Structures are given as structure tokens and as C-alpha cells.
Amino acid sequence: KAGVTQTPRYLIKTRGQQVTLSCSPISGHRSVSWYQQTPGQGLQFLFEYFSETQRNKGNFPGRFSGRQFSNSRSEMNVSTLELGDSALYLCASSLSDRGEADTQYFGPGTRLTVL
Amino acid sequence: EDQVTQSPEALRLQEGESSSLNCSYTVSGLRGLFWYRQDPGKGPEFLFTLYSAGEEKEKERLKATLTKKESFLHITAPKPEDSATYLCAVQAWNAGNMLTFGGGTRLMVKP
Numbered sequence: 029k030a031g032v033t034q035t036p037r038y039l040i041k042t043r044g045q046q047v048t049l050s051c052s053p054i055s056g057h058r059s060v061s062w063y064q065q066t067p068g069q070g071l072q073f074l075f076e077y078f079s080e081t082q083r084n085k086g087n088f089p090g091r092f093s094g095r096q097f098s099n100s101r102s103e104m105n106v107s108t109l110e111l112g113d114s115a116l117y118l119c120a121s122s123l124s125d126r127g128e129a130d131t132q133y134f135g136p137g138t139r140l141t142v143l
Numbered sequence: 144e145d146q147v148t149q150s151p152e153a154l155r156l157q158e159g160e161s162s163s164l165n166c167s168y169t170v171s172g173l174r175g176l177f178w179y180r181q182d183p184g185k186g187p188e189f190l191f192t193l194y195s196a197g198e199e200k201e202k203e204r205l206k207a208t209l210t211k212k213e214s215f216l217h218i219t220a221p222k223p224e225d226s227a228t229y230l231c232a233v234q235a236w237n238a239g240n241m242l243t244f245g246g247g248t249r250l251m252v253k254p
Contacts, residue, residue: 032186059239059240061240061241061242063242063244070244070245070246070247071187071230071232071242071244072244073241073242073243076239076240076241078239078240083239083240084238084239084240084241086241116184118186118187120242122240129174129175129177129192129194129234130240131177131189131192132177132189132240132242133189134179134186134187134188134189135186136185136186137184137185137186139184
């Protein structure tokens, strides 16, 4: 099975611009979560989508948004970019939300640099 | 609020020198505790899931254990290729699939 894929792998933007990142989950996985990773804050949860609905949201400003399509692919958008948004953005997918904790499998990430 | 603390932040070992990494957690109803390995510039790679206190899992030179307050990742006779950052994360019953991560332990194994 193919793993989680993320595009693009690298992005350079300037302050004030907006950016859209894409994630394709493992085939059959219905839950997609997004995380931001920075050297100072570590890995922080952004939001989770399940069956096209946002199920949970982390403590990030409204400039960060996302969506999920009927094929479980997901996109996240960051508007009005700030220097502090420079980070590795990771997508993770899992099979189901029932019963025992499902393993989340991570993609390689998108490295965003804001100048 | 769920919290995860990992120690030490960094660990240097000689090849073959066994050690343990610690993950202390507080969570409102543990659904699962996860261990991941992350190499520089890459996404975390899944290692183990532990569900309840007393559970143990092994994979090659790694063994993960779980109590009601902490988890340990034991590394037996490490090799240089075990050098990576090891991440611990918890998932609560009331939080969907959200993972709360610790800061990680950066392991360096010298030949």
C-alpha cells in the first residue's frame, strides 16, 4: 500500500501571501489530521477531518483552515502568512475512529518557509 | 489539559550501550500511547501503540512498556542506525484522533 503523500514537499512564500497544502491519505483511511512542527514548539495538532467534517481543532488562529473531500484527500490553507508560520506541516491518516486507538501514519511533510 | 513530557531531551550512547527513554503523561482517559521515530527532515515513523498499563511491545532492539503515569522505550545494544528523535504521544477518548506529543528525545549512537 502506498503511504501518506503530501504535496508540495517544499514551499517558499512571503509574508501576507496565502498557501494551500495537500494530503492524500493511505487508501481506505477516512481520518486525516494535520500537525505543525517547529523547533521551539514541537509537534502541535492543527485539526482533524473525518468523513469530510472537522471533528477537532487545535489552538491555532482562524488563518489556519482545512477541508476534506469525499475521497478523503485533504487540504489545509494558511492565509496572511506570518514569519512564525515557517514550519514542517505534517499530515497523518488513520483507518477508523472506533474502539481502540487507531495508529496514525504520517506523511513526509511540507516544509514551508515564510520570508 | 493532556500533557506529555519526555526525558532526557538528548542522549548520547556508545554502540552496544543499552538505555531507556522516559515519557510521563497526564491524560483525561487514555485511549492509546504511541511511540514514533523521526529522522531529520522526515515525517514520524510509527513504532508502537500501547493501550493499557502493564502492556509491553517489542520490535528488534526496542521494547516499549506502559504504566498508569509513564512509558519507557528501552533500547538494547543500540546501533548507529538507531540514531533519531523518538517521540511519545497520547490520545484521549474524548478527543477524536488528536495526538498530544512530547518534545522528543534526540538519540545519538556513536560507533
